[in-house]
Amino acid sequence: MNWIILVIAGLFETTFAFCLGKAKQATGTDTYLWYGGFLVALFISMALLLKAIQTLPIGTAYAVWTGIGAVGTVLVGILVFKEPVHFWRMFFISTLIASIIGLKAVSSH
Known part of the structure; x- marks a missing residue:
């Protein structure tokens, strides 16, 4: 169950990160709404991470959490913010995904 919580935290x-990107593009009151979304998402993410590490090893949980966030942020950047896509970028994202899966596979929990 805590692996599911950890994935949701990621x-x-x-x-x-998406909210920060949108806040950067926004103007006026919308900027503050996106920053508010950032704070809410940050709080939820941290609370879920704290819950997950009650039974998962901290090193593995933190690496998986940041890895999910990194992969997700790159994908959001590509799909939403039209960031460039090229072979090497996708290659290294793929190795990051493989590393996350590997950490889960070798974890004793």
């Missing part, structure tokens, strides 16, 4: 990490 998705909220992607959400808070």
